Amino acid sequence: MKTKGSGAAWRYVMATLRPYAPLVALSILLSAGSVVLTLYIPIRIGNIIDLIIGRGNVDFDGILPILWQIAAMAAATGVMQWVSGVINNRVAYTVVRDVRCAAFRRIQTLPLSYIDSHPSGEIVSRIIADADKFSDGLLLGFTQLFTGVLTILGTLFIMMRIDFRIALAVVVLTPLSIFVAKFIAQHTYSMFKLQSESRGDMTSYIDEMITGAKTVKAYGRAASCMDEFDVYNEKLAKYSLRAIFFSSLTNPATRFVNSVVYAVVTLTGALTAIGGGISVGMLTSFLSYANQYAKPFNEISGVVTEFQGALASAARLYEIVNESPEPPDGEVTLADVDGNVAFDSVSFSYTPSRPLIKNVDIDVKAGEHIAIVGPTGCGKTTLINLLMRFYDVTGGKITVDGSDIRDVTRRSLRSSYGMVLQDTWLRAGTVRENIKLGRPDATDEEMIAAAKAVHADGFIRQLPHGYDTVLGESGEGLSQGQRQLLSISRVMLSLPPILILDEATSSIDTRTERRISRAFEKMMTGRTTFIVAHRLSTIRGSDKILVMRDGDIIEQGKHDELLAANGFYAALWNSQFAAVEK
Numbered sequence: 001m002k003t004k005g006s007g008a009a010w011r012y013v014m015a016t017l018r019p020y021a022p023l024v025a026l027s028i029l030l031s032a033g034s035v036v037l038t039l040y041i042p043i044r045i046g047n048i049i050d051l052i053i054g055r056g057n058v059d060f061d062g063i064l065p066i067l068w069q070i071a072a073m074a075a076a077t078g079v080m081q082w083v084s085g086v087i088n089n090r091v092a093y094t095v096v097r098d099v100r101c102a103a104f105r106r107i108q109t110l111p112l113s114y115i116d117s118h119p120s121g122e123i124v125s126r127i128i129a130d131a132d133k134f135s136d137g138l139l140l141g142f143t144q145l146f147t148g149v150l151t152i153l154g155t156l157f158i159m160m161r162i163d164f165r166i167a168l169a170v171v172v173l174t175p176l177s178i179f180v181a182k183f184i185a186q187h188t189y190s191m192f193k194l195q196s197e198s199r200g201d202m203t204s205y206i207d208e209m210i211t212g213a214k215t216v217k218a219y220g221r222a223a224s225c226m227d228e229f230d231v232y233n234e235k236l237a238k239y240s241l242r243a244i245f246f247s248s249l250t251n252p253a254t255r256f257v258n259s260v261v262y263a264v265v266t267l268t269g270a271l272t273a274i275g276g277g278i279s280v281g282m283l284t285s286f287l288s289y290a291n292q293y294a295k296p297f298n299e300i301s302g303v304v305t306e307f308q309g310a311l312a313s314a315a316r317l318y319e320i321v322n323e324s325p326e327p328p329d330g331e332v333t334l335a336d337v338d339g340n341v342a343f344d345s346v347s348f349s350y351t352p353s354r355p356l357i358k359n360v361d362i363d364v365k366a367g368e369h370i371a372i373v374g375p376t377g378c379g380k381t382t383l384i385n386l387l388m389r390f391y392d393v394t395g396g397k398i399t400v401d402g403s404d405i406r407d408v409t410r411r412s413l414r415s416s417y418g419m420v421l422q423d424t425w426l427r428a429g430t431v432r433e434n435i436k437l438g439r440p441d442a443t444d445e446e447m448i449a450a451a452k453a454v455h456a457d458g459f460i461r462q463l464p465h466g467y468d469t470v471l472g473e474s475g476e477g478l479s480q481g482q483r484q485l486l487s488i489s490r491v492m493l494s495l496p497p498i499l500i501l502d503e504a505t506s507s508i509d510t511r512t513e514r515r516i517s518r519a520f521e522k523m524m525t526g527r528t529t530f531i532v533a534h535r536l537s538t539i540r541g542s543d544k545i546l547v548m549r550d551g552d553i554i555e556q557g558k559h560d561e562l563l564a565a566n567g568f569y570a571a572l573w574n575s576q577f578a579a580v581e582k
Helices: 008-050 062-108 110-118 120-162 164-213 213-218 222-248 252-273 280-321 380-387 410-414 433-434 442-453 457-461 479-495 508-524 559-565 570-581
Strands: 341-348 355-363 368-373 395-400 417-420 498-502 530-532 544-549 554-559
Touching: 008 062, 008 120, 008 280, 062 280, 120 164, 120 280, 164 222, 164 252, 164 280, 252 280, 341 380, 355 380, 355 395, 355 554, 368 380, 380 498, 380 530, 395 479, 417 479, 433 442, 433 479, 442 457, 442 479, 498 554, 544 559, 544 570, 554 559, 554 570, 559 570
Parallel strands: 368 530, 368 544, 417 498, 498 530
Antiparallel strands: 341 355, 341 395, 544 554
16 A cells, blocks of 8 residues: 655666566466355355264265365465465565665765765665665555455455345444555554654764774763664654554454454344344355455554555665666777876865865876865865765866866766775774775785885784784774875786875885985876875875865965975965974
């Protein structure tokens, strides 16, 4: 049963089931067969009762064949239900596998702005918890919804054939169960949606606290974080209790309706039997059908309640799958890149009302080393994001070797860059896998040479299993400096034509930094390099220094030229020098 707001989710569910239509059809046929046999058994039981009424009138010759028929039908029903259950399980869990794949695949194509604006824990909750909820509701709907409806229609038809007057009493009371199911469905969808959303918020908070556990403990914030967690937990408990409250109305409400229907049928049937309008055996069969007729309403109401939760979860998954992907790839493939880069009147803003980069012009020749400096928040990292095409410019264009990067395939563009960031990222896996991330086909000799070049080989060999040591999530077990050395080794192994170094040595001690600088100098020879740095002493030898402030390039030139100009760069240099002197 659909409710307002669940239409898109319902269409999404139907679309996910379409590839498995043959299996669904087979399951429906088997379910229909089991229902038909189940409905025929009470008639045969009624026939047996009619054959044993009256002392000395038991017809054993007539009873035995009927008993064999009942046994065969019961066995066939059991087999059909088992096969149908196997098919339903296969469809449900295969569909949820496909949904997870579709969601994860879409995440790979979503613009970085989506990832930046949504907590990672909330996204994880959608793909894991909501997908499981969707699977559970889908499985329950498969197994009970169709058989329930078919049972209602079948029992109603048979009861009409036996005695339409008694059946009419049942039909008159049927709307009560429908109203109950509709009431529950209208209230449970919104409650289950809020439950899923609050579960995602709590998952996101837990993920955040685990990631920052050291900082939380260092600042003594464990107690206050527990208080914040209690707020999320109470919110989830509140919405869960509301959802369960409405869903728990299902059994008592529908059982009450069922009892009323059964009582009316019993009374009406008994009076009809006394008047000779129906035999005792058929009355027994009729009561059995009345019970079977009422029972599916209870099950269907439960299915509808569970399905509303599944639809709420499907809607959250659908939001990811239906999210607009990043702009399409270009058709140009970069090859043999020289490293000429140009920013032509580039403008950009994360939000239209707050412009950040305004009409920036930069012309970088192949092999030049460009340093980008400026205060925090001036747009240094944003320039790098635009260069990597993590975000698209809102005005102007960026070219590499004369090709607009929007016309270039992202794979060929990004494979032309080697990037070392201040915030290093290492995957859960071996040291070998992390260094070879950019060049999986590299030999072990090349990998070790790259590690030695950045002075990472020494600490790697001291690890329990050397290059085969398995690192935890985000490189747990290594210091921040060691993680950064592995990231630098990764770039050293790839040696792309354009390098991006964003505070690449910020977590490395001064002695090691001086040793690595020689490796950097060798690596940067003949390669276009963009260096984002706060320590100005590290970029004195750059071919050009771009000084940024509030999204604008206010000064550019060599180190000595900028000092001689006695402008903003000179003020930055003198402030750092004064800080060192103090």
